[in-house]
Amino acid sequence: MTDMELPPAYITASNDLRSDTFTTPTEAMMKAALTASVGDAVYGEDIDTVKLEQKVAKLAGFEAGLFCVSGTLSNQIALRTHLYQPPYSVLCDYRAHVYTHEAAGLAILSQAMVVPVIPSNGNYLTLQDIKRHYVPDDGDIHAAPTKVISLENTLHGIVYPLEELIRIKGWCMENGLKLHCDGARIWNAAVQANIPLKQYGEIFDSISICLSKSIGAPMGSVLVGDVKFIKKCNHFRKQQGGGVRQSGIMARMAMVAIEDNWKERLHRSHSLAHNLAAFCKKQGIPLESPADTNFVFVDLRKARMDPDVLVKKGLKYNVKLMGGRVSFHYQIEDDVLERVKLALSEAFEYAKQHPCDQDGPTQVYRSASTEIDVHGNAIQEIKTYKY
Numbered sequence: 001m002t003d004m005e006l007p008p009a010y011i012t013a014s015n016d017l018r019s020d021t022f023t024t025p026t027e028a029m030m031k032a033a034l035t036a037s038v039g040d041a042v043y044g045e046d047i048d049t050v051k052l053e054q055k056v057a058k059l060a061g062f063e064a065g066l067f068c069v070s071g072t073l074s075n076q077i078a079l080r081t082h083l084y085q086p087p088y089s090v091l092c093d094y095r096a097h098v099y100t101h102e103a104a105g106l107a108i109l110s111q112a113m114v115v116p117v118i119p120s121n122g123n124y125l126t127l128q129d130i131k132r133h134y135v136p137d138d139g140d141i142h143a144a145p146t147k148v149i150s151l152e153n154t155l156h157g158i159v160y161p162l163e164e165l166i167r168i169k170g171w172c173m174e175n176g177l178k179l180h181c182d183g184a185r186i187w188n189a190a191v192q193a194n195i196p197l198k199q200y201g202e203i204f205d206s207i208s209i210c211l212s213k214s215i216g217a218p219m220g221s222v223l224v225g226d227v228k229f230i231k232k233c234n235h236f237r238k239q240q241g242g243g244v245r246q247s248g249i250m251a252r253m254a255m256v257a258i259e260d261n262w263k264e265r266l267h268r269s270h271s272l273a274h275n276l277a278a279f280c281k282k283q284g285i286p287l288e289s290p291a292d293t294n295f296v297f298v299d300l301r302k303a304r305m306d307p308d309v310l311v312k313k314g315l316k317y318n319v320k321l322m323g324g325r326v327s328f329h330y331q332i333e334d335d336v337l338e339r340v341k342l343a344l345s346e347a348f349e350y351a352k353q354h355p356c357d358q359d360g361p362t363q364v365y366r367s368a369s370t371e372i373d374v375h376g377n378a379i380q381e382i383k384t385y386k387y
């Protein structure tokens with residue numbers, strides 16, 4: 001070991017159910033970073049970055065990959081690259097991250113109109129949903145023709161049925177539309193559905209594959225596509241300030257994340273979520289979506305539960321929540337499952353006596369007032385999200 005000591009005890013996200021983005025680098029990742037290549041990745045000279053891009057592209061069955069520092073950047077430059085001559089539109093699920101959580105990137109970077117669609121089955125867009133809402137390029141000068149269908153797999157933790165994806169792909173090809181996948185949690189879908197990433201790769205024109213979610217790398221995504229597409233994405237990445245230099249450090253950490261039994265790790269996260277979903281069903285706690293993978297979405301509106309009460313009940317049992325979404329990941333300790341059940345039960349019982357009807361706008365972000373915790377200490381201001 002060099003004279004640089006690793007932090008004596010770095011904090012893991014062992015009780016953090018707010019998101020799978022809170023996982024922390026493992027010691028193996030930190031050690032791998034110490035011997036990472038240090039070339040300038042903007043000039044394509046960082047070996048570990050190139051190796052990561054090639055590895056992920058090959059896993060997904062694409063010609064090329066591009067390391068991006070975030071999934072937001074990866075999604076937005078992919079969609080920008082698929083779009084040529086405005087006016088045009090992108091059709092997606094009304095809950096899609098590219099529409100709801102990427103700060104209007106589609107409007108600003110791509111000058112695109114978004115057609116957000118509510119799935120008729122409540123869970124995922126079908127080809128029929130798409131046909132009913134897409135804007136044909138038929139010369140109507142009032143319209144912004146749909147040029148890209150952007151799907152998310154998983155979305156709300158739901159695994160997209162393969163046969164539906166294949167149907168959508170066939171129709172997109174017949175109608176000259178591109179098909180992008182926000183694959184922030186495509187690893188979860190692949191594991192749960194037992195479908196190789198390459199099979200998803202045969203369906204989409206591009207996939208943004210996050211490394212920093214359930215896989216557990218500290219940051220980044222790899223955008224995959226054909227060579228010409230990725231070359232242009234690289235141009236937009238640079239334009240958006242995403243041309244990072246010695247990214248080998250991050251690439252090596254991501255390689256460890258991918259190599260360290262990701263399938264087993266994700267299966268465990270999913271089983272914890274399935275256990276909690278079964279518990280909610282037994283207790284009569286309504287859920288927004290089927291818990292196919294690592295997320296349990298409690299239907300706060302139907303349960304008339306106040307998210308801040310749930311967050312505070314979570315803190316009472318030393319688990320971190322930020323609203324109705326309970327996000328499992330591989331660093332969650334086993335006993336957190338029983339603790340979050342206690343928190344949910346108490347918040348649900350509280351709601352029966354003190355129903356909370358949130359008829360206001362969808363609040364993406366808000367802070368609860370501080371309070372005294374079970375030990376008599378002031379709880380830091382709790383920031384909660386709509387989830």
Ligand SMILES: Cc1ncc(COP(=O)(O)O)c(C=O)c1O
Pocket residue numbers: 021069070071072073075097098152182184185210212220
């Ligand atoms: C579905 C989905 N897509 C994309 C992103 C964006 O990733 P990042 O936070 O790395 O920008 C996230 C959130 O992290 C996400 O949940």
Ligand SMILES: C[C@@H](O)[C@H](N)C(=O)O
Pocket residue numbers: 018019020021101
């Ligand atoms: C908040 C959102 O952007 C993030 N992707 C998450 O799932 O936690």
